[in-house]
Amino acid sequence: MCGIIGYVGPKQATPLLIEGLRRMEYRGYDSAGVALYDGEALETRRAAGKIVRLESVLAADPVDGMIGIGHTRWATHGPPTERNAHPHLSADGTVAVVHNGIIENASTLRGALRELGYEFRSDTDTEVISHLVQELYDGSLEEAVIHALRKIEGTYGIAVMSSRDPDKIVAARKGSPLLIGVGDGENFLASDASAILAHTRQVVYLDDGDVAVIERDGYRVIDINAIPQPRVVDRIDWDLAEIERGGYAHFMLKEIFEQPQAIENTMRGRLILEDGTAKLGGINLSHEQLLGIDNIIITACGTSWHSALIGELMIEELARIPVEVEYASEFRYRNPIVTDRTLCIVMSQSGETADTLAAMREAKRRGARTLGLVNVVGSTIAREDDGGVYLHAGPEIGVASTKAFTSQVVALALFTLKLARKRDLSVQRGREIAQALHELPAMIQRVLDDAPKVERLATEFAQTSNFLYLGRGYNFPAALEGALKLKEISYIHAEGYPAAEMKHGPIALIDEKMPVVFIAPHDSVFDKVVSNIQEVKARSGKTIVITSRDEPALEGLVDFEIRIPETVDMLMPILASVPLQLLAYYIAVQRGAHVDQPRNLAKSVTVE
Numbered sequence: 001m002c003g004i005i006g007y008v009g010p011k012q013a014t015p016l017l018i019e020g021l022r023r024m025e026y027r028g029y030d031s032a033g034v035a036l037y038d039g040e041a042l043e044t045r046r047a048a049g050k051i052v053r054l055e056s057v058l059a060a061d062p063v064d065g066m067i068g069i070g071h072t073r074w075a076t077h078g079p080p081t082e083r084n085a086h087p088h089l090s091a092d093g094t095v096a097v098v099h100n101g102i103i104e105n106a107s108t109l110r111g112a113l114r115e116l117g118y119e120f121r122s123d124t125d126t127e128v129i130s131h132l133v134q135e136l137y138d139g140s141l142e143e144a145v146i147h148a149l150r151k152i153e154g155t156y157g158i159a160v161m162s163s164r165d166p167d168k169i170v171a172a173r174k175g176s177p178l179l180i181g182v183g184d185g186e187n188f189l190a191s192d193a194s195a196i197l198a199h200t201r202q203v204v205y206l207d208d209g210d211v212a213v214i215e216r217d218g219y220r221v222i223d224i225n226a227i228p229q230p231r232v233v234d235r236i237d238w239d240l241a242e243i244e245r246g247g248y249a250h251f252m253l254k255e256i257f258e259q260p261q262a263i264e265n266t267m268r269g270r271l272i273l274e275d276g277t278a279k280l281g282g283i284n285l286s287h288e289q290l291l292g293i294d295n296i297i298i299t300a301c302g303t304s305w306h307s308a309l310i311g312e313l314m315i316e317e318l319a320r321i322p323v324e325v326e327y328a329s330e331f332r333y334r335n336p337i338v339t340d341r342t343l344c345i346v347m348s349q350s351g352e353t354a355d356t357l358a359a360m361r362e363a364k365r366r367g368a369r370t371l372g373l374v375n376v377v378g379s380t381i382a383r384e385d386d387g388g389v390y391l392h393a394g395p396e397i398g399v400a401s402t403k404a405f406t407s408q409v410v411a412l413a414l415f416t417l418k419l420a421r422k423r424d425l426s427v428q429r430g431r432e433i434a435q436a437l438h439e440l441p442a443m444i445q446r447v448l449d450d451a452p453k454v455e456r457l458a459t460e461f462a463q464t465s466n467f468l469y470l471g472r473g474y475n476f477p478a479a480l481e482g483a484l485k486l487k488e489i490s491y492i493h494a495e496g497y498p499a500a501e502m503k504h505g506p507i508a509l510i511d512e513k514m515p516v517v518f519i520a521p522h523d524s525v526f527d528k529v530v531s532n533i534q535e536v537k538a539r540s541g542k543t544i545v546i547t548s549r550d551e552p553a554l555e556g557l558v559d560f561e562i563r564i565p566e567t568v569d570m571l572m573p574i575l576a577s578v579p580l581q582l583l584a585y586y587i588a589v590q591r592g593a594h595v596d597q598p599r600n601l602a603k604s605v606t607v608e
């Protein structure tokens with residue numbers, strides 16, 4: 001979702017702003033723009049659609065300048081047109097603003113500004129900020145911004161420039177991430193570290209309530225009362241190569257193929273094979289606290305919610321603690337039962353999803369301890385939770401989550417082992433699971449080696465309009481995730497269902513045109529799933545069966561087979577998910593879909 005970039009230094013800003021915006025394309029957006037100070041005035045260039053359209057606008061009408069801000073917008077207030085694209089200038093053209101988030105009292109402020117004679121040129125909530133800053137300017141841009149922020153309700157990450165105070169960018173954060181990239185004789189501002197990684201690894205993460213003044217030779221962080229805030233400089237420890245495609249046609253494919261390494265990294269130094277447990281340094285829970293947990297709530301959105309469902313099954317089976325999985329967006333608006341003996345596990349790849357963050361804050365307010373399972377280091381959830389387990393899956397750029405999903409399930413398995421071994425789980429069973437985890441990367445590699453088979457299979461279904469995904473037990477969440485992957489990137493309607501539940505509705509849809517994907521490895525519910533496959537075959541449905549060995553029971557029932565290796569039941573959904581990711585990917589490619597940036601979706605949803 002929306003991206004912000006800013007630059008001040010000795011170089012021409014336009015190419016740096018465009019490069020930064022390109023690096024954030026993966027987040028999802030529908031228009032883009034830049035504003036620069038050219039030595040006399042602020043100049044903006046904006047375009048609806050992709051960044052290449054903005055580049056054409058700039059090529060036709062270039063702007064010089066060594067300070068500037070840029071933005072990719074994901075429409076909330078008003079359609080994705082040029083006039084609604086950021087930056088927004090104030091009425092007299094002296095102030096330019098880019099903004100992520102939502103100003104909740106925009107209509108009140110708009111009314112008040114109209115009375116003062118301001119005319120609005122866009123449908124956005126952001127435009128009120130530019131006029132407000134113009135109205136309140138009295139010699140210092142940061143003071144004007146601070147005064148404006150006092151009048152604003154809602155969430156924001158903003159960057160503001162003014163031709164009346166032209167050597168600085170003023171940024172402010174409340175609920176929408178921002179960081180300063182610290183360079184040598186130049187400084188950057190970005191909402192996402194990947195936007196500036198090509199130029200510096202030194203970053204200062206801003207906290208909610210921070211206002212930053214960024215100039216060529218330095219930066220200052222203050223609060224809304226202009227009191228200086230000490231902020232440490234962090235170092236980004238991943239490489240540019242990790243956010244580039246490295247020979248793969250798409251980021252999604254690269255990330256699917258990175259899974260053996262990603263989960264290896266999730267487990268590194270944590271898995272203790274001989275004790276059948278895991279060491280998780282950051283959970284900040286003592287032995288007594290772990291034993292004292294009465295119930296667990298796992299809250300998340302999207303793909304992370306699917307990994308949470310697998311976590312629920314693991315924890316209840318092995319640690320025998322009641323677990324509830326809640327969509328973060330639902331959890332925050334009901335009256336959940338939370339006590340000081342509740343552990344709230346917060347799952348999020350980005351660590352910035354607005355609903356998930358709000359759910360975590362709500363759980364905290366109600367007295368729960370919070371544990372974040374997050375991929376992005378330094379993200380808001382990671383900084384606000386009581387304890388955490390980083391996934392270490394590396395940057396995930398494809399909007400459709402793949403390696404973060406399997407890493408989340410592995411992280412949940414590690415946590416389950418730790419919790420369960422403190423309770424009833426025997427050392428033998430713990431060792432068996434730890435050993436299975438240890439062998440998992442090589443098994444995923446075996447599944448990936450069969451990718452060409454899945455690609456051939458995809459050609460059969462590229463023109464299909466509906467899909468059903470069925471699984472039971474641990475593989476029901478894998479069915480949901482398989483269906484979500486297909487929906488997200490190929491725009492084919494797909495539903496995931498518990499296999500036996502099919503007869504209570506979806507069975508009505510089955511005919512010779514309906515492909516049904518069954519996740520049916522040789523596990524404790526295999527025989528049950530076979531009956532469900534028979535029910536589909538009896539109605540001429542096309543069956544694609546993911547299974548793990550030669551099964552006489554499946555004879556005559558399988559139209560297309562995908563083989564995966566066998567592991568313990570709780571880890572099977574990891575292996576089953578890999579061919580489902582590939583199937584969705586190859587179908588989307590064959591349909592000519594925009595795999596890495598599917599329409600209307602955002603990588604990190606920072607609005608409610």
Ligand code: G6P
Pocket residue numbers: 301302303304347348349350351352353356399400401601602603604605
């Ligand atoms: C968006 C993304 C999904 C993701 C979900 C939750 O909808 O498109 O891929 O699963 O947000 O994101 P999170 O970063 O919290 O895991």
